[in-house]
Amino acid sequence: MTDDGRDVEDRLARLREAWPAGSMVDDVMARIDAVEPRPGRGRRRARRLAGLAASGLGLAGVLALAWLILAARPTTLLAAVQKGLERAGSAHLVMTSHDDQGREHRADVWYVKGAGVRMETPDRTIVEDGDSQWSWPTNATEPVATRRRGPGFFSIQLPRMLALQENPDGWRRERSPGLDREIDGRPALGFTFSAPSGQTPGRPAPRALVMADVDERVREIAFEERQDDGTWRRAREIRIEYDPPTPPEKLAFRPPTGAKVLDLDEAFHALHPLDRALRRVELGGLILAVHDVQPLEGRQGFYVVSSVRGTPEFLAKHPPRRRPLNPETVIVEVATQNIGNMTYGGRYVLIGLATAERDGVEYAWWLVVPRRLYLVKDGRREYLPESDDGLGDEPARLDAAPGKARVPLKATYRDPALRDPDGRPGAVSAWAEVPIPADRPPTTIEAVAARARRDLMQLGGGDAGYSLLGVAADAQADGSGLRSISGFLPETLTDADFAAAVRRGLDDLRGFDEVHIITPEEMLPPLGKEKPKE
Numbered sequence: 001m002t003d004d005g006r007d008v009e010d011r012l013a014r015l016r017e018a019w020p021a022g023s024m025v026d027d028v029m030a031r032i033d034a035v036e037p038r039p040g041r042g043r044r045r046a047r048r049l050a051g052l053a054a055s056g057l058g059l060a061g062v063l064a065l066a067w068l069i070l071a072a073r074p075t076t077l078l079a080a081v082q083k084g085l086e087r088a089g090s091a092h093l094v095m096t097s098h099d100d101q102g103r104e105h106r107a108d109v110w111y112v113k114g115a116g117v118r119m120e121t122p123d124r125t126i127v128e129d130g131d132s133q134w135s136w137p138t139n140a141t142e143p144v145a146t147r148r149r150g151p152g153f154f155s156i157q158l159p160r161m162l163a164l165q166e167n168p169d170g171w172r173r174e175r176s177p178g179l180d181r182e183i184d185g186r187p188a189l190g191f192t193f194s195a196p197s198g199q200t201p202g203r204p205a206p207r208a209l210v211m212a213d214v215d216e217r218v219r220e221i222a223f224e225e226r227q228d229d230g231t232w233r234r235a236r237e238i239r240i241e242y243d244p245p246t247p248p249e250k251l252a253f254r255p256p257t258g259a260k261v262l263d264l265d266e267a268f269h270a271l272h273p274l275d276r277a278l279r280r281v282e283l284g285g286l287i288l289a290v291h292d293v294q295p296l297e298g299r300q301g302f303y304v305v306s307s308v309r310g311t312p313e314f315l316a317k318h319p320p321r322r323r324p325l326n327p328e329t330v331i332v333e334v335a336t337q338n339i340g341n342m343t344y345g346g347r348y349v350l351i352g353l354a355t356a357e358r359d360g361v362e363y364a365w366w367l368v369v370p371r372r373l374y375l376v377k378d379g380r381r382e383y384l385p386e387s388d389d390g391l392g393d394e395p396a397r398l399d400a401a402p403g404k405a406r407v408p409l410k411a412t413y414r415d416p417a418l419r420d421p422d423g424r425p426g427a428v429s430a431w432a433e434v435p436i437p438a439d440r441p442p443t444t445i446e447a448v449a450a451r452a453r454r455d456l457m458q459l460g461g462g463d464a465g466y467s468l469l470g471v472a473a474d475a476q477a478d479g480s481g482l483r484s485i486s487g488f489l490p491e492t493l494t495d496a497d498f499a500a501a502v503r504r505g506l507d508d509l510r511g512f513d514e515v516h517i518i519t520p521e522e523m524l525p526p527l528g529k530e531k532p533k534e
Contacts, residue, residue: 084217088242089113097236110244116251127253136255142491145255146460147263172196179209183220184241188213207232217242264460268358271458272305278435281409283428285314286335288409290432291363294440294448295399301348301369302398303448305455308411309361310334318415320360332360333414339364340469341485341505344408345394347371349509351502352485353452356459356466365452367445368398368407369506371513384515393431405434449502450495462489470501471508482508 085091093109110118116129126135136145172194179190194207204225211220220239224232255261272291274280279290292305310320321333339352353365374381388396395406410429418426456466467487475483485505488498 084215084240084242085111087217090243090246092241092244092246094239095236096239098234110246110250112246112251115248118251127251129251129253134253134255136259137491138256142457143256143259144457144461144491145253145259145261146464147261148265176209179211181211183211183213186213186215188219204233206235262458262460264358264464267459268356268464269361271455272307272363274307274309277307278437279432281430281432282311283409283411283430284413284426285311285317286411286413286428287311288411288428288430288432290407290409290434292440293405293407293434293436295405295436295442296367296369296448297442297444299370299399301367302405302407303365303367303443303451304407305363305365305452306337306407306409307361307363308335308337315360318413318417321414331357334360334362335411335413336362337364337411339366341471341482341509343371343509343512344368345392347394347396348398348408349506350408351506351509352469353449353502354456354466354468354490356456356464358464365455367448367502367506370398372510373513373515375515375517381514395431401433403436405436406431407434408432445502445506446495446499449499453490453495453498456490461491466490468493468498468501470498471504472501473504475504477508481511 090110090112093111095107095109097105099105106121108120114130116127118128119126121138123138124135125138126133128134133148134145135148137143174192176190176192179192181188181190188211191210191212192207193210195205204227207224207226209220209222209224210218212218218240220237222237223235225235227233274287274289277289277291278293281288287307287309289307290304291307292303294303296302310318315334323331323333336357337355339355340350341352342350344350347370349369349371351367351369353367355365356363370386373384375384376382398406400406408429409432410427413426415426420426453468456468459466468490469485470488471483472486472488475486477483483504486501488501490498493501
């Protein structure tokens with residue numbers, strides 16, 4: 001597991017620790033260790049997650065601000081928050097992050113003990129009633145309300161998520177009478193926790209300003225960073241109101257009118273069940289399956305939906321790792337198909353459309369397209385004749401057998417124990433012959449791109465953490481001539497926009513099909529001889 005994975009695993013484990021007890025305000029403050037960011041990681045992760053919230057990247061974006069508290073910095077400072085939430089019948093938390101451009105990203109959480117939790121951001125609402133968690137977008141042309149069964153994160157772990165046990169050394173804690181003021185009509189005392197000089201080299205020195213009331217409850221926490229000019233920039237803050245009146249409808253499941261209601265657990269395994277696969281291949285303890293295949297017009301390849309999972313014997317021998325993606329989503333790491341835009345073998349290219357992963361199973365939507373070699377003459381492409389000669393086990397044509405398609409299946413193990421002696425991940429691959437369903441006549445890239453987008457919408461789309469793959473219109477080419485692949489939430493773009501992103505990726509790879517004829521002047525001389533001078 002990576003260091004990040006261990007870090008998050010350790011933090012999640014600490015969430016389950018018992019709450020510390022407290023006494024009076026000064027005693028509580030005296031027992032709270034200060035906050036110390038981990039060099040580099042916290043700030044980068046905070047910026048990344050704040051950006052996710054701003055861009056509305058599905059559930060990850062929804063949870064970003066709350067996850068900032070969990071992942072960006074140690075939070076033993078919030079021990080008093082635990083005690084206050086434990087005693088409160090309800091609470092309203094406002095978590096605000098300020099990015100480097102000064103933009104504010106806010107999340108509101110309403111918590112009612114024994115009833116549930118509601119979280120709101122500008123782009124999404126989440127409600128949990130202790131049995132199910134519901135989530136729906138605030139603004140979407142095709143809204144989908146998704147359900148997760150018994151996640152228990154907000155209702156069980158919300159108070160604990162603010163209380164990771166860390167013990168940084170050397171932080172200075174002091175009373176700050178200048179911060180004292182009333183909050184909601186009640187006196188509150190100020191405290192400052194600051195890092196010692198030189199403890200965070202190369203980064204702004206951090207500090208935390210804490211306001212606690214006479215009932216031993218933390219009311220506000222502000223994280224600030226010292227700038228070069230000596231001023232302090234507020235990075236984020238948490239404000240807590242205890243026992244506010246919370247009407248029952250606040251915790252009610254009321255999605256937008258016309259929203260489709262989707263159970264994520266059922267949808268994932270029901271869309272393309274393994275027992276209805278067109279073809280199954282078992283390689284190295286992995287089951288690779290093809291669930292859908294359709295030819296593209298003009299013999300330009302095939303659209304494919306495939307999956308990979310471990311056999312029961314493989315999973316018993318190699319128990320999969322569980323990697324927390326965020327507080328809600330845990331990836332069960334078995335194998336990946338590494339879907340993307342790439343040349344494959346000597347005759348084909350693969351174009352990735354989408355991936356979706358859950359419970360150790362990964363689905364992928366992709367195209368396999370023959371390469372078309374060409375010369376450029378007078379500024380125009382002149383395509384070379386196709387060859388019927390295969391290369392090794394690579395077929396000369398994808399449609400050589402009537403009514404069947406030949407498609408490449410591949411997967412890479414995620415278990416580090418299955419790496420080769422040089423440290424490269426273990427992998428399996430094979431060409432498989434798959435029957436083409438009768439209701440799958442030749443079609444266009446636009447049609448299959450729309451189907452892939454529709455499939456992801458049926459699985460929950462961005463709310464489930466799934467995204468489409470393609471080249472954005474404003475993407476810039478790198479030194480190789482390729483533009484980077486971006487992820488798109490299926491609910492945020494049209495079928496036509498997605499198809500255009502797919503075609504841009506194919507166009508990039510077509511650039512590698514150009515054949516350059518070497519002229520005699522460009523040829524190297526025989527060994528031992530010099531090239532004639534002009």
